[in-house]
Amino acid sequence: MDKNAEIYQDLDRILVTRDEIQDKVRELGRRIGEDYRGKTPVMICILKGACVFFSDLIREIPLQLTTDFMAISSYGSATKTTGVVRILKDLDKDILGKDVIIVEDIVDTGITLNYLMQILIQRGAASLKIAALLDKTARRKVPDLKVDYCCFDIPDAFVVGYGLDYDQKYRNLPDIGVLSERVYSN
Ligand code: IMP
Ligand code: MG
Secondary structure (H helix, E strand, O other), X not given: OOXXXXXHHHXXXXXXXXXXXXXXXXXXXXXXXXXXXOOOOEEEEEEOOOHHHHHHHHOOOOOOOEEEEEEEEOOOOOOOOOOOOEEEEOOOOOOOOOEEEEEEEEEOOOHHHXXXXXXXXXXXXXXXXXXXXXXXHHHOOOOOOOOOEEEEEOOOOOEEEOOEOEOXXXXXXXXXXXXXXXXXXX
């Protein structure tokens, strides 16, 4: 998509370009490939935000792996977390004894992932790691949460694109940008 497209006018600025994303995702795929050599990890995509990242990432991992999908909700359509987490769609397959990698779009307060980790640990995964595209470390409310793999540390701003949404929109932007406040202030 061209950066002159109308949808780009709702951004204050581009924070991470598609080229920067591609480089980091490739690097992460290689790292996971090395760390999980000889294993068959289960890659779990957290819908919907992680779907674009997930589909790029798995294609950079040179291993046998399986995929599964889970949808949780903690946000509604606002830009502030509620702390309420619901499972909207559960995994299709059992993860007992599996090496699981949770693929998430962004770790903000960490409440969503922390909740999810508890659930998956209870289900008896052999190992459990987190791969996040973005991390807003400054806003963390769960200090113990360990993000094992992260592509970009970003400042405290509301971002959209490359799967991330505001009110279900902007997921189709190839780059990641800071959404203009005027879009969500009225
Ligand atoms: P947490 O529970 O506060 O860590 O919230 C994580 C979830 O909030 C992510 O999976 C996103 O769906 C959403 N989120 C947090 N920050 C942003 C943002 O800047 N843009 C879009 N979604 C966000
Ligand atoms: Mg999400």
